[in-house]
Amino acid sequence: MAPPKPTDAVLADPSPWRSPAQRGRDRALKREAVLKAAARLFNEKGFHATSLDDVARQLNVTKPTLYHYFRSKDEVLFECCRMGLEMIEAAATPVPGSSASGLERLRALMEQYAEAMTMDFGMSITRTPDTALSPENRAELRRLKSQIDRAMRGVIQSGIEDGSIAPCDVRTAAFAIAGALNAIAHWYKPGGPLAPAEIARQTADFLIQGLAPRTPERRRRKR
Amino acid sequence: MAPPKPTDAVLADPSPWRSPAQRGRDRALKREAVLKAAARLFNEKGFHATSLDDVARQLNVTKPTLYHYFRSKDEVLFECCRMGLEMIEAAATPVPGSSASGLERLRALMEQYAEAMTMDFGMSITRTPDTALSPENRAELRRLKSQIDRAMRGVIQSGIEDGSIAPCDVRTAAFAIAGALNAIAHWYKPGGPLAPAEIARQTADFLIQGLAPRTPERRRRKR
DNA sequence: CCTAAATGTTACTCATGAGTAACATTCCTT
DNA sequence: AAGGAATGTTACTCATGAGTAACATTTAGG
Numbered sequence: 001m002a003p004p005k006p007t008d009a010v011l012a013d014p015s016p017w018r019s020p021a022q023r024g025r026d027r028a029l030k031r032e033a034v035l036k037a038a039a040r041l042f043n044e045k046g047f048h049a050t051s052l053d054d055v056a057r058q059l060n061v062t063k064p065t066l067y068h069y070f071r072s073k074d075e076v077l078f079e080c081c082r083m084g085l086e087m088i089e090a091a092a093t094p095v096p097g098s099s100a101s102g103l104e105r106l107r108a109l110m111e112q113y114a115e116a117m118t119m120d121f122g123m124s125i126t127r128t129p130d131t132a133l134s135p136e137n138r139a140e141l142r143r144l145k146s147q148i149d150r151a152m153r154g155v156i157q158s159g160i161e162d163g164s165i166a167p168c169d170v171r172t173a174a175f176a177i178a179g180a181l182n183a184i185a186h187w188y189k190p191g192g193p194l195a196p197a198e199i200a201r202q203t204a205d206f207l208i209q210g211l212a213p214r215t216p217e218r219r220r221r222k223r
Numbered sequence: 224m225a226p227p228k229p230t231d232a233v234l235a236d237p238s239p240w241r242s243p244a245q246r247g248r249d250r251a252l253k254r255e256a257v258l259k260a261a262a263r264l265f266n267e268k269g270f271h272a273t274s275l276d277d278v279a280r281q282l283n284v285t286k287p288t289l290y291h292y293f294r295s296k297d298e299v300l301f302e303c304c305r306m307g308l309e310m311i312e313a314a315a316t317p318v319p320g321s322s323a324s325g326l327e328r329l330r331a332l333m334e335q336y337a338e339a340m341t342m343d344f345g346m347s348i349t350r351t352p353d354t355a356l357s358p359e360n361r362a363e364l365r366r367l368k369s370q371i372d373r374a375m376r377g378v379i380q381s382g383i384e385d386g387s388i389a390p391c392d393v394r395t396a397a398f399a400i401a402g403a404l405n406a407i408a409h410w411y412k413p414g415g416p417l418a419p420a421e422i423a424r425q426t427a428d429f430l431i432q433g434l435a436p437r438t439p440e441r442r443r444r445k446r
Numbered sequence: 447c448c449t450a451a452a453t454g455t456t457a458c459t460c461a462t463g464a465g466t467a468a469c470a471t472t473c474c475t476t
Numbered sequence: 477a478a479g480g481a482a483t484g485t486t487a488c489t490c491a492t493g494a495g496t497a498a499c500a501t502t503t504a505g506g
Binding site for chain 4: 276
C-alpha cells in the first residue's frame, strides 16, 4: 500500500510525508519558534546571560541546529527586534482614506505601540541594549526606529494643525511618548492584574490628559 | 632643608607628602575617578563590550590596580548606578517645611530627575540592563528604584488631594513619567542643541500639559 | 632604620560560550 | 536504486576577558 501522494491530500492528511510547500513552511515555522524561544529567554535572563545552548535546550535540539536557521547569535537578536519594530511600524503607517483627527490617530498608534511592548518581540526592542548588536545590524535597527519616530512626529504635527493636539515641541513630545511606552516592557509581567489592553488605554489616557487638572467644562474624556 | 610637616600645611602646600587625611581623600578620589571613567565607557560602548582593561587604560593604570578599589566589575557597575539613584533620591525626598503644592513638588522632582539622566551616573541606571548585575546587587538596586517610585507616587497622590493634579491612576502615571524621564538617557548627547536644563523643563512641561488642547482660559502656562 | 600597609606591575589561570568540522540520518528527486 | 539537499548530532577550536599570584616600590609610623 503506497502512501497517498502529497498533491492529492487537500484535506485531512495525517501523513508524515510533507509536500515541498509544506516543507518550506515547516522551516519558516521552526525559524519562528527559535526566535520566539530566544526572545523569551533574552527578555527573562538578558541577552548576554543567555547562551544559544540555552535556547537550543528550550527547543529540545542542540546548538549547531540553530545555525541551520541563523548565521549568528547576533542575527537572532536582530530578527527578534525587527519583528517587534515591524509590529509598531504597521501601527504607525497612516491609513490612506482615514478621516480621523491627529489625536485620534495618535491614540490608536500609542495603544498598539503599548500592546506591542507587552509581547516578546516588542519587549526585546527595549530590553536588550543595542550595543549587543553588530554595527550593521545596529544601524539597520536605528533606521527602523527613526522611521517610527518620524511617523509619530508626523501624526503629532498633523494633530497640532487640525487643532486636536495642543501646540507643543514635537520632538520632545515624541521622545517622551516613546519613552513612556517603551517603559512598559520593563515593568509589565504577563501574570499581572492589568491586561495589555488596559495598560495601553491607561497609558495613552495619561499622555493625552497630562497631570494638570482640567478646567471644569472639560474635566474628563468619555469612554 | 627638611620638608614641611604635613600638619603645618594649612594653606598652599605643593608638597608631594600627603597627610594621612589627605591620603584617605586621595583614595576616595581615585575610587570616584574609576567610577566616572567606567560609567562613561559603559554608557558609550555598553557594559559587556567594555572590559576592565579598557577602563584601566583610560586612567593610565593596569587592570589589577582597579581591584585595589573594587572587588569585581559587578561592583563597579553597581556603584555607578547607586550614585545615579542617590542623586534622584535626593530630589525625591520631601523637604519638611515646604508649602509647595503637589504639582510644584512633582515638577521640581521631574526636572531634577531629568537632569540626572543627562549625567554619566544617571545614564548608567537605564543604559545598563539590570541582568548584568549579581542577584544581590540587582535586588539592592531594585530596592532603591522602588523607593524612588514610592516617593514619586506619594507626591502625585498629594497633588491629587490638594487639587493641583488631575485625578488619575497614580501607578500608571508614575510609570509613564519615569519612563519618559529615563528615556532621556537614551537620546541625550552632550553636544546637542538643547542644554540639560532645557530638556528637563520641556519634558516636565509636556508631562504636565498632556497632548489634549487646553480650553481657552487655560491655554498656556506662564514662564 | 625597619616593618607593615598601600599601591602598582607583569604574567598567568581559567570558565564561558560563540562558532565550526565531521559525521549520521532522513526525505525528495531523477 | 543513487545522488543530493536538508536537518540533526557529537566533539572540537578558539578568543575573550574576569579575576589572581607573585613580585616591586613607595610611604607611614613605631
